[in-house]
Structures are given as C-alpha cells and as structure tokens.
Amino acid sequence: MAEIAVIGAGMAGIGAALALQARGHEVLVLDRLWPGEGTSHGNAGLIQAEAAEPYAMPRAPAQLFAIATGRTNDVVWHPRSLPGELPVLWSYFRRSAPKRHAAISEVYRQLTGRAVADHAPVIAEAGAEALIRRTGFGEVAETGAALEATAREAERMRDRHGIASRVAGGTELRAEDPAFREGLAGAVIWRDSWSTTDPGALTAAYARLFKARGGRVARVGVTGIVPDRAGWSVATETGLVEAAQVVLAAGPWSAQLLKPLGYRIPMLLKRGYHGHFRMEGELSRPYFLTGHGVVVASMARGLRITTGAELTGQEARRDLRQLVRGEAAARAVLPLGEAVPDSIWHGHRPCLPDMIPLVGPAPRHDGLWFDFGHGHHGLTLGPTTGILLAEMMEGRDDALARALSPRCR
Ligand SMILES: Cc1cc2nc3c(=O)[nH]c(=O)nc-3n(C[C@H](O)[C@H](O)[C@H](O)COP(=O)(O)OP(=O)(O)OC[C@H]3O[C@@H](n4cnc5c(N)ncnc54)[C@H](O)[C@@H]3O)c2cc1C
Structure with missing residues (x-):
C-alpha cells in the first residue's frame, strides 16, 4: 500500500512527487x-519566464484565413479531425477573447512568474546544472518590420x-551567436527565461533526486483507477497497486484514464x-524563428527544430509539413548540416480550452487529484504546479488554488 501513487513520470508527475516527498509523504510514481x-x-526545452500569457487561439480574420488556407506554419489542421475538435475549439475561441484572455493571464502569470525560481533548487539538488542555460530565449526577425512588431509586443x-x-x-545578434547569417534584422531576447539542452535528461535527473531521497518509481502501464474502501486501486499490467491517494499526471493521456470514472x-x-x-558550433540560447513557427535550439543530439501546433488525432499518422518548412527556414539563417538519423519525434501538448492546467481535487472523488493540462508550458510549470498541488492536498484554498482546481464534471 502506497500513501500516494502518482501516475505519470513526466515533468508534471515528477514535480508533484518531489513536492509531496519534501512535505514528508511517501510517494510511488508509476x-x-x-x-x-x-x-x-520532446519539447523545445524552454523554461519560459516570459510566458505570462498562455497561447490564445487566433481570432483576427486574417490569421484565421491564413490557418484555414494553410499559409502559416504556426498551426496546421486536418479536415477529418475537425468535427471531433469543434466543441473544444469553439470553447477555446470564446476564452481567447481579449477580456477573458486578460483575466486568464492574471492567473497564468502567477505560475510562469515563479517557474524559474521553483526549478532553481531542484536543478541544484539534482546536480543538473550542466543541462541548464540561463541565457534567455530569443525571437529572431529577418526584416526590420518583423523586428519592430516583435519589439512592440x-x-x-x-x-x-x-x-x-x-x-x-x-x-549584436551575430556577435552573440555567430552561426546566424549576416543581414538579419535582429532579435528580441527575453532575458529571464532559461532553457535545457536535454529536457528528457532534466526530468530524469529530477526523478533520480526523488529516488535518492527514498521515492519509488515503477515502470509499468496503468490500465485503470478504481476507488476502493482503503482509498484507490490502481490497476496495472502486472497487478493492483493500493494507494490512499492518487495523483493523475499522465499529460495528454490523462483524459483517457479518467473516462471510466465518468x-x-x-x-x-x-x-x-x-x-x-548537425551544425557547426552551438547557439547560446534557443530562438523562435518569427514568421516560420519553429524554435531552434542546440541540444544534446544536435540542433533541435521544434514545430508549432498540428490539430490532429492522437493516433493519426505523421504529417511532416511543419518540420520540413521549419528546416528550410532554419537552413536559410543557420549553417545546418544533414539530419541526425532517427531523430524525428512527435508528441502532444495537453491543452485545456481555458488555457490553465487542471491542478487540484477531482470534483467527484475523494483522494483523487489532478495535475495535467499544462499545454505549451509543462516543462516550465511541472515543479510549480507540483508545489501548488502538494499545498492544496494540505488544505490550501485561496484564489489561485480555486482558479487551478479542476473545472470539469
Ligand atoms: C513540440 C512541443 C514543444 C514543447 N515545448 C515546450 C517548451 O519549450 N517548454 C515547456 O515548458 N513546455 C513545452 N511543451 C509542453 C510540455 O512538453 C508538456 O506540457 C509537458 O511535457 C507535459 O508534461 P507531463 O508530465 O504532463 O506529460 P508527459 O511528459 O507526457 O508525462 C506523462 C507521462 O504519463 C505516462 N502515462 C500516460 N498514460 C499512462 C498509462 N496508462 N500508464 C502508465 N503511464 C502512463 C506517459 O508515459 C508519460 O511519461 C512542448 C510540447 C510539445 C509537444
């Protein structure tokens, strides 16, 4: 019997496990x-202090037209997945209206505003300094007009x-990062954002810290979560795990695990x-290539190009359009070599239509806690929401806790 079982060993689950352990709880991660x-x-490795506002759905007719007609690399969509996504897209669209988005951002910035500070002690205690860059995050603009618009923002x-x-x-940009070709207009540098050269290794380092402090991690698939008299039974591929409380931090798979509970x-x-x-030399920080919808970052396996959003089914086949366009854009400004074999990956940002992660008690089940829906910023926010969740499990019930608490039936 575990006191608390955390399902999911991504940045959200490990962040929660560490925070609960620090408060004296006995935690098992599955x-x-x-x-x-x-x-x-697989993400872009950004710990985004600058992300005070979550990504709103574009609402301007020109932006919607560009998405609808495939003229932007930021977002692509597929007609076959659209019918199933329409209700959630509509809800996202409504909440992206300027007034509502501003109110949501008031909550959001309380999370991203402390994210770097919440990572800092874990990085130090996990001995993960070598994976971290504290050099900011840039947005490169090719033209003067694009640089002006980015600077205005x-x-x-x-x-x-x-x-x-x-x-x-x-x-100045070339003085800091000589790999960029001459003739670019420049970049806006967000000073206080950090990044990692290997987000998976960073999460693994945090998990090693958790284990070194007595935490347990079991590598096993979870097939169901069922309430029982002692608390919860977590059904796994190798048998039942009993736990007094369960934290669900299964990222994009969380909704699926909750369906049987209604x-x-x-x-x-x-x-x-x-x-x-491959690329000669390294970039000193990650950069978003304005107008091309990709982030380029020097990472452990080479220059990682990370794409924007594709609206498609979780199991749908790969469509490499955005990556191909992103590669062309990166080649135009950086001395890219050949592709690293077998280095293409895809994953899903688990986004809620109101853009705020679900962190807190399950609405209809005692002892079940949610910690998922971190959207574009789960690497940034995992330690922060982990701390907030641990505090909520001990009774925190202020305005921020209520804003994060699961908003679902
Ligand atoms: C292309 C891309 C770029 C991104 N860039 C950034 C960025 O630069 N900065 C940033 O902050 N965020 C970024 N994100 C978002 C960020 O990666 C996610 O929000 C974050 O990783 C989510 O963490 P998580 O722990 O919730 O999910 P995950 O890391 O997916 O962890 C969930 C875990 O649950 C496990 N799991 C699921 N179902 C089961 C089951 N049934 N049984 C057992 N285990 C299960 C999975 O194996 C997985 O390990 C990006 C995302 C994408 C896709």
Whole structure:
C-alpha cells in the first residue's frame, strides 16, 4: 500500500512527487516509460519566464484565413479531425477573447512568474546544472518590420507584466551567436527565461533526486483507477497497486484514464514535432524563428527544430509539413548540416480550452487529484504546479488554488 501513487513520470508527475516527498509523504510514481521519456522529452526545452500569457487561439480574420488556407506554419489542421475538435475549439475561441484572455493571464502569470525560481533548487539538488542555460530565449526577425512588431509586443509585455527583454540588432545578434547569417534584422531576447539542452535528461535527473531521497518509481502501464474502501486501486499490467491517494499526471493521456470514472475532459491535443540536424558550433540560447513557427535550439543530439501546433488525432499518422518548412527556414539563417538519423519525434501538448492546467481535487472523488493540462508550458510549470498541488492536498484554498482546481464534471 502506497500513501500516494502518482501516475505519470513526466515533468508534471515528477514535480508533484518531489513536492509531496519534501512535505514528508511517501510517494510511488508509476509510468509505462522511464521518467522523462514522454512529452517531457520532446519539447523545445524552454523554461519560459516570459510566458505570462498562455497561447490564445487566433481570432483576427486574417490569421484565421491564413490557418484555414494553410499559409502559416504556426498551426496546421486536418479536415477529418475537425468535427471531433469543434466543441473544444469553439470553447477555446470564446476564452481567447481579449477580456477573458486578460483575466486568464492574471492567473497564468502567477505560475510562469515563479517557474524559474521553483526549478532553481531542484536543478541544484539534482546536480543538473550542466543541462541548464540561463541565457534567455530569443525571437529572431529577418526584416526590420518583423523586428519592430516583435519589439512592440515585448514593450507591451513589459508594461503589462513586467517581463524583461532587450532588442539586439543584426550585428549584436551575430556577435552573440555567430552561426546566424549576416543581414538579419535582429532579435528580441527575453532575458529571464532559461532553457535545457536535454529536457528528457532534466526530468530524469529530477526523478533520480526523488529516488535518492527514498521515492519509488515503477515502470509499468496503468490500465485503470478504481476507488476502493482503503482509498484507490490502481490497476496495472502486472497487478493492483493500493494507494490512499492518487495523483493523475499522465499529460495528454490523462483524459483517457479518467473516462471510466465518468469525467469528460475537454482537452485539445496540439501535436508538435522535433527533428535534429548537425551544425557547426552551438547557439547560446534557443530562438523562435518569427514568421516560420519553429524554435531552434542546440541540444544534446544536435540542433533541435521544434514545430508549432498540428490539430490532429492522437493516433493519426505523421504529417511532416511543419518540420520540413521549419528546416528550410532554419537552413536559410543557420549553417545546418544533414539530419541526425532517427531523430524525428512527435508528441502532444495537453491543452485545456481555458488555457490553465487542471491542478487540484477531482470534483467527484475523494483522494483523487489532478495535475495535467499544462499545454505549451509543462516543462516550465511541472515543479510549480507540483508545489501548488502538494499545498492544496494540505488544505490550501485561496484564489489561485480555486482558479487551478479542476473545472470539469
Ligand atoms: C513540440 C512541443 C514543444 C514543447 N515545448 C515546450 C517548451 O519549450 N517548454 C515547456 O515548458 N513546455 C513545452 N511543451 C509542453 C510540455 O512538453 C508538456 O506540457 C509537458 O511535457 C507535459 O508534461 P507531463 O508530465 O504532463 O506529460 P508527459 O511528459 O507526457 O508525462 C506523462 C507521462 O504519463 C505516462 N502515462 C500516460 N498514460 C499512462 C498509462 N496508462 N500508464 C502508465 N503511464 C502512463 C506517459 O508515459 C508519460 O511519461 C512542448 C510540447 C510539445 C509537444
């Protein structure tokens, strides 16, 4: 019998396990993969202090037209998956209206605003310094007009949320990152964001810390969660695990595990891809390539190109359109070599239509807790929501706790 079973060993589950352990709880983490091998492995590696506002759904007619007609690399969609996604997209669209998005951002910035500080002690205690860059996150603009627009947005973020940034002209950018070709207009650098050169390894390092402190991790698939007299029975491929309480942190698979308990979670899965390429030298920080919808970052396996959102079924076949376009855009500004063999990956950002993760008590079951739906920022937010969840399990019930608490039936 475990006191608390955490399902999912991604950044969210490991973040929760560490926070609960730090408060004296006995925790068992269950995952069919090794820690950090799920979505937490494949992302762009950003710990995004600048992300005070979650990604809203575009609402301007020109942006919607560009998406509908396939003219942007930020988002692509498939007619066959659209009917199933329409209700959640509609809900996302409504909540992306400026007033509602501003209210949501007031909550969101309380999370991302402390994310770097919540990672810091874990990085130190896990001995993971070598995986971390504290050099910010850049947005490269090819033209003067694009740089001006990006700088204007940075000013707005400074005025509204106090987010620090600076503008680097083309020459300054090349002085910091000589790999970029000459002639680019420059970049906006978000100063306080961090990044990792291997997000999967970072999650695994946090999991090793958890184990070194006496935590248990079992590599096993979970097939169901059933309430029983002592608390919960977690059905696994190798038998039942009894636990007084269960934390569900299974990322994009969470909604599926909750269906038998009667929960219908309106989750939008935004698929993203990465591919690795050889490149002479390294970038000092990750960069978003403005106008091309991809992030480029020097990582353990080479230059990782990470794509934007593809709206498609979780099991749908790969469509490498965004990665192919992203590669072309990266080649135009960086000296990319050949692709690293077998380095293409895809995963899903587990997004809620109101853009805020579900963290807190299950609405209809005592002893069951949610910690999923981190969308675009789960690597950033895992330790933060883990701490908040642990506090909520001990009775925290303030405005932030209520805003995060599961909003589903
Ligand atoms: C392309 C892309 C780029 C991204 N870039 C960034 C970024 O730069 N910065 C950032 O902060 N976020 C980023 N994200 C988002 C981030 O990766 C996710 O929000 C985060 O990894 C989610 O963490 P998690 O622990 O909830 O999920 P996961 O890491 O997926 O962990 C869930 C775990 O649950 C396990 N599991 C599921 N079902 C079962 C079962 N039945 N039995 C046993 N185990 C199970 C899985 O094996 C998995 O290990 C990106 C996402 C994508 C797709």
